[in-house]
Amino acid sequence: MTNDEIRDFIQNAIKENRVMLFMKGTPHQPACGFSARASGCLNALGVQYAALDVLPDPRIREELSGISGWPTIPQLFIDGELVGGSDIVLEMFESGELAELLGVEQQQAPAVEEPQPQQRPVGLENRLN
Amino acid sequence: MPTANELKERIERALPGAQVAVQDLTGGGDHFRAEVESDRFAGLSRIQQHKLIYDVFGDEVGGPIHALSIKTSTPGDRR
Numbered sequence: 001m002t003n004d005e006i007r008d009f010i011q012n013a014i015k016e017n018r019v020m021l022f023m024k025g026t027p028h029q030p031a032c033g034f035s036a037r038a039s040g041c042l043n044a045l046g047v048q049y050a051a052l053d054v055l056p057d058p059r060i061r062e063e064l065s066g067i068s069g070w071p072t073i074p075q076l077f078i079d080g081e082l083v084g085g086s087d088i089v090l091e092m093f094e095s096g097e098l099a100e101l102l103g104v105e106q107q108q109a110p111a112v113e114e115p116q117p118q119q120r121p122v123g124l125e126n127r128l129n
Numbered sequence: 130m131p132t133a134n135e136l137k138e139r140i141e142r143a144l145p146g147a148q149v150a151v152q153d154l155t156g157g158g159d160h161f162r163a164e165v166e167s168d169r170f171a172g173l174s175r176i177q178q179h180k181l182i183y184d185v186f187g188d189e190v191g192g193p194i195h196a197l198s199i200k201t202s203t204p205g206d207r208r
Contacts, residue, residue: 034196065191070180071191072183072196072197092175
């Protein structure tokens with residue numbers, strides 16, 4: 001894939017998926033603690049989200065940061081808007097703002113066992129490797 | 130390899146008057162946590178506040194600075 005194709009794919013992924021998480025690894029197998037924290041918050045809220053692993057090709061991260069102006073991974077987009085990286089997502093989860101933004105009920109006590117991610121696969125990582 | 134102190138000084142130079150604490154999370158010189166209180170954050174969204182800090186280090190973030198966890202606040206703002 002060319003850089004332009006990767007950029008277009010990323011922009012479409014952000015547009016087409018109400019909740020779009022760019023992370024290292026996958027929700028089932030996060031490859032970094034910060035990414036695990038962000039997907040963990042979404043899993044705890046039980047929301048459906050699309051997740052894209054940026055590790056297969058460094059150009060994904062470069063193009064993504066070019067679009068968002070945010071230098072690190074993970075990056076969470078809701079309704080096409082960058083919500084933040086791991087720190088902001090966790091802060092918003094703990095304050096209840098994330099649940100409110102997503103329009104879901106926040107369970108009082110975070111789920112004890114690891115809730116299963118509600119992830120719909122996004123095709124990019126399969127085509128790249 | 131950057132040190133916690135170096136990061137602290139660079140943030141302080143970029144945000145004069147800010148209260149800055151930087152911690153090396155692993156001792157390995159590449160995972161840091163910065164807690165910054167500054168009145169420059171007033172009226173800015175969290176994203177804008179965090180970007181002010183990331184911009185201090187440019188593309189070092191994700192490079193020599195593998196991870197930079199950030200907590201921002203404005204004076205008198207206990208979050």
